[in-house]
Amino acid sequence: MRKWMIGLLVVGVILITPKVTTLINPEMGCVxxxxxxxxxxxxxxxxxxxxxxDNRQQELVIRYMKGTTVTSDMRKAFNAQKGLSGFSYSHEDFTRTPDNDKLVRIVFKYQ
Structure with missing residues (x-):
């Protein structure tokens, strides 16, 4: 006769609610x-x-999923914009995904 043992190991549970999300996302990059x-x-x-x-934001931080073309795509995206006197951006590898995603930080300068 075989005896079966079933075990359950709970490492951690995170319930994603707006309040919890705002608390954990900045540190973890989940946002x-x-x-x-x-x-x-x-x-x-x-x-x-x-x-x-359009909303005259001063800064935008987004994940870009086509990390290999981020430099040329940023130029193309900004050439399509009106009302800017300039912009600057930086990017870094986004390590929360297995792909070649980049985390792009953009600062806008308005006329």
Whole structure:
């Protein structure tokens, strides 16, 4: 007769609610996994930058999923914008995903 033993190990449970999300995301980078803070391609990147410019945001931080083309895509996205006198950006590897994603920080300068 065989005896079966079933074990359950709970390492951690995080319930994602708006309040919890605002507490854990800045430290863990999870906020950049949401659609709201992610640009999957050049069209998304241009759209998110355009929305930030329309709202006259001073800064935008997003995850860009086409990390290998981030430099050329940033130029193309900014060439499509009106009302800016300039911009600066930096990017770094986003290590929360297995892909070649980049975390892009953009600072806008308005006319």
């Amino acid at each position: 950049y996994l949401t659609d709201e803070n992610t640009a999957a391609n050049l069209q998304d990147l241009t759209s998110k930058i355009g929305a930030a410019v």
